Amino acid sequence: MITSVDPQLLQLKAKLFRGFADPSRLSILEVLRSGPYTVTEIVDMTGLSQPNVSNHLSCLRDCGLVIGEQNGRQVYYQITDDRVHTMLQYGEEILADSARGVYECTRYTTNNK
Amino acid sequence: MITSVDPQLLQLKAKLFRGFADPSRLSILEVLRSGPYTVTEIVDMTGLSQPNVSNHLSCLRDCGLVIGEQNGRQVYYQITDDRVHTMLQYGEEILADSARGVYECTRYTTNNK
DNA sequence: CATATATATAATTATATAATAATATAACAA
DNA sequence: TTGTTATATTATTATATAATTATATATATG
Numbered sequence: 001m002i003t004s005v006d007p008q009l010l011q012l013k014a015k016l017f018r019g020f021a022d023p024s025r026l027s028i029l030e031v032l033r034s035g036p037y038t039v040t041e042i043v044d045m046t047g048l049s050q051p052n053v054s055n056h057l058s059c060l061r062d063c064g065l066v067i068g069e070q071n072g073r074q075v076y077y078q079i080t081d082d083r084v085h086t087m088l089q090y091g092e093e094i095l096a097d098s099a100r101g102v103y104e105c106t107r108y109t110t111n112n113k
Numbered sequence: 114m115i116t117s118v119d120p121q122l123l124q125l126k127a128k129l130f131r132g133f134a135d136p137s138r139l140s141i142l143e144v145l146r147s148g149p150y151t152v153t154e155i156v157d158m159t160g161l162s163q164p165n166v167s168n169h170l171s172c173l174r175d176c177g178l179v180i181g182e183q184n185g186r187q188v189y190y191q192i193t194d195d196r197v198h199t200m201l202q203y204g205e206e207i208l209a210d211s212a213r214g215v216y217e218c219t220r221y222t223t224n225n226k
Numbered sequence: 227c228a229t230a231t232a233t234a235t236a237a238t239t240a241t242a243t244a245a246t247a248a249t250a251t252a253a254c255a256a
Numbered sequence: 257t258t259g260t261t262a263t264a265t266t267a268t269t270a271t272a273t274a275a276t277t278a279t280a281t282a283t284a285t286g
Binding site (some may be wrong): 007010013016018021022026063081087092097 | 127133203
């Protein structure tokens with residue numbers, strides 16, 4: 001066994017990607033793709049409950065994917081990093097391509113049923 | 114409520130990102146970053162059990178992140194798409210930066226305790 | 227053919243986590 | 257102060273999922 005990678009780093013990285021790995025959090029990130037919004041705005045735009053949005057936002061904060069800035073009693077959340085945008089974009093593209101891939105697969109592969 | 118995004122697409126995207134969102138799968142992807150390997154090789158390199166690796170590989174296949182090519186009784190797995198490499202890379206970078214960000218945060222922000 | 231090897235699958239169990247309901251905190255307004 | 261709004265937190269429950277054990281399948285070899 002050649003465990004090449006630090007288990008703690010793996011845990012951290014997995015946690016980071018978990019930020020993207022839930023439909024509710026993705027819908028929040030999709031909203032934030034177009035700019036900063038308050039929690040209430042996110043609640044309205046996603047249709048998720050307020051505590052649910054707050055919980056997911058705290059998860060996204062912990063993952064380092066978004067930051068919240070308090071302004072009076074509102075908190076404006078935004079995506080921290082352009083790479084987050086890129087990853088969301090790549091996610092879409094890979095999905096589109098792998099859907100196409102599945103289709104092509106039925107034409108070109110030899111050993112599937 | 115302005116549900117801007119198709120829930121089914123969200124599910125699919127979340128599923129795609131789930132591929133990256135587990136330490137065991139990440140360790141498999143890390144192995145595959147350096148090229149195609151058989152299941153047995155991945156088992157040896159990660160220290161995970163064979164059925165566990167097979168299960169995770171089937172998950173990664175479903176997510177469209179890897180493909181397996183059968184060669185005799187071995188199956189060589191490889192990453193499907195360069196964007197997968199990039200996303201792994203970005204994951205690392207965001208992690209590094211957010212760690213740095215947390216540090217900088219204590220110096221530059223005004224409204225945190 | 228019988229046996230060994232490589233991989234996959236199924237069933238089970240333990241754990242993690244998403245959603246909900248209820249409540250708390252904090253900022254503002256009357 | 258009291259009430260209201262915005263957000264966060266906590267506890268609970270239901271569900272999803274990772275790991276394990278055992279077994280199945282499929283490919284090779286003698």
